Amino acid sequence: xxxxxxxxxxxxxxxxxxxxxxxxxxxxxxxxxxxxxxxxxxxxxxxxxxxxxxxxxxxxxxxxxxxxxxxxxxxxxxxxxxxxxxxxxxxxxxxxxxxxxxxxxxxxxxxxxxxxx
Amino acid sequence: xxxxxxxxxxxxxxxxxxxxxxxxxxxxxxxxxxxxxxxxxxxxxxxxxxxxxxxxxxxxxxxxxxxxxxxxxxxxxxxxxxxxxxxxxxxxxxxxxxxxxxxxxxxxxxxxxxx
Numbered sequence: 001x002x003x004x005x006x007x008x009x010x011x012x013x014x015x016x017x018x019x020x021x022x023x024x025x026x027x028x029x030x031x032x033x034x035x036x037x038x039x040x041x042x043x044x045x046x047x048x049x050x051x052x053x054x055x056x057x058x059x060x061x062x063x064x065x066x067x068x069x070x071x072x073x074x075x076x077x078x079x080x081x082x083x084x085x086x087x088x089x090x091x092x093x094x095x096x097x098x099x100x101x102x103x104x105x106x107x108x109x110x111x112x113x114x115x116x117x
Numbered sequence: 118x119x120x121x122x123x124x125x126x127x128x129x130x131x132x133x134x135x136x137x138x139x140x141x142x143x144x145x146x147x148x149x150x151x152x153x154x155x156x157x158x159x160x161x162x163x164x165x166x167x168x169x170x171x172x173x174x175x176x177x178x179x180x181x182x183x184x185x186x187x188x189x190x191x192x193x194x195x196x197x198x199x200x201x202x203x204x205x206x207x208x209x210x211x212x213x214x215x216x217x218x219x220x221x222x223x224x225x226x227x228x229x230x231x232x
Binding site: 002032034041042043044046049091093095097105106107108109110111113 | 160220
C-alpha cells in the first residue's frame with residue numbers, strides 16, 4: 001500500500017519551456033502533498049506544501065510564480081515549472097501523506113529528473 | 118530550532134559487515150516523530166521506519182535495527198550483515214506534531230557495501 005506515482009520520470013527540454021510534473025497517490029487519499037528539490041549529492045529541500053483544495057504554502061526563497069502547484073483532488077498534485085531555465089535543472093520529488101489525524105509518514109514518488117538545455 | 122545531523126557523509130563497508138548510521142536531532146518540542154528513509158541510486162525514497170518521541174523501544178526488522186535514545190537525542194540505524202543491495206543514501210528526518218507535518222531532513226549518509 002501507500003504508493004505514490006510521479007510522472008514523467010525524466011524530462012529534457014529547451015530553455016523557456018514550461019514543464020508539468022504530476023504526483024498521484026494510487027491507493028490512498030492524500031490530504032497533504034509535498035514538493036522537494038534535490039541537487040546532486042545533497043539532501044532534499046522542501047519547496048512547498050500542498051493541501052487539497054487550498055493554495056500551496058511555499059518555503060522561503062521559492063518563487064510562487066515560477067513553481068506553480070495545483071492540488072485539485074485528493075489523489076493528484078501537479079508542479080509546473082514555468083519558463084524553465086538551465087538553473088532549474090534538478091531532481092524533483094513529491095510525497096504524500098494520508099491523513100491529518102495521525103502522524104503518518106510521507107510516501108515518496110520516484111522523482112523527476114529535469115534537464116533544461 | 119529544529120535540526121537533524123548526520124555527521125557521516127559516506128561510509129564504505131565490506132559485505133557481511135555490520136554498519137551503524139548515526140542521526141542526532143535537535144528540537145524544542147516534547148512531541149515529535151523521527152523517520153529513516155533509503156534512497157537507492159534509482160532515486161526514489163523508501164520509507165523504513167517511524168518513531169514517535171514517547172516510544173523509546175528499540176526496533177528490529179530483519180537485518181535492520183534502530184536505537185532511539187532521547188537522553189542523547191539520537192536515533193541510530195544499524196544494518197547487520199550488510200549486503201550490496203543496501204548501498205544507498207540513507208536520510209534521517211524529524212517532524213514535529215502537531216504542525217505542518219513538514220520534515221527536516223538530515224544531509225544523508227551514503228553507504229557503499231562492497232562485494
